[in-house]
Amino acid sequence: MPNDNKIRVLLVDDHPLVLDGISARLEGEPSLEIIGMANDGKQALALASTLHPDVVLMDISMPVMNGFEASERFHAEQPDVKVLILSMHDDREYIVKLIKCGAAGYVLKDVSSNELISAIETVYGGGTYFSSGASQSLFSQFDQEGGHANTQQEELTGREKDVLKLVAEGNSNKEIARELDISVRTVETHRQNIKQKLDIHTAAGLTRYAIEHKLVD
Incomplete structure (x- = not known):
């Protein structure tokens, strides 16, 4: 059981x-x-x-x-x-x-x-x-290649980029809410908006996008 x-x-x-x-x-x-x-x-x-x-x-x-x-x-x-x-x-x-x-x-x-x-x-x-x-392998390659412009990224608000960065760093909704001093429901709303704007619907896909567009330090 x-x-x-x-x-x-x-x-x-x-x-x-x-x-x-x-x-x-x-x-x-x-x-x-x-x-x-x-x-x-x-x-x-x-x-x-x-x-x-x-x-x-x-x-x-x-x-x-x-x-x-x-x-x-x-x-x-x-x-x-x-x-x-x-x-x-x-x-x-x-x-x-x-x-x-x-x-x-x-x-x-x-x-x-x-x-x-x-x-x-x-x-x-x-x-x-x-x-x-694993992170070093990813980031070293992206640093060599440089960033790639994507107009979709410009559609994200500053707060949505903050949320996306924290998602890519492996934080849960509760942890993101605490870090940004907002409610968990607000985090969920931001995540849903990000997914719709980027047409990316998995956490792994959002992480890949954030890495590719250098939203993660």
Whole structure:
């Protein structure tokens, strides 16, 4: 029977030793419950349909169905499930592609247990999370390429840009409200307006837009 006080996490990796290691790192954390393990994306989707995880912590390179396809499938078929990628790859192409596939975050496998737990809690709360290594890979590339003008950005008000920046940094609606000293309902209204103006309807998509347009420092 589900424990409503804990975040239900499904682990997905094709290496049993890796699964055991991740499980050991997260075991005993009072905010989390490991409800299952899968060896590929197809198995993860099947398990998720019966176990109903809150967060899927998933690798990219797997047989049968890799992390890219699985992320797209989760986004389309089980949109309430948050996908957090845990990978050894720090290539920008991988990270951007996963964002486009609907992943809510991207964490490198060299992070500490505390950061991994923080990432899980952040995406569960509706935010996005990129570990420092993943962020550096993204930002260094954008710094080299320079910004790209987009007339859509000019349609956003100053407050909407503030909200979008905080969304991209992984803050929840409650955290954004506290930071900007406004109500949660006002934050929700701003987020809805931003989505309509940019025609972007996922947190991951908004994060990608903010990164591309250098709204995040």
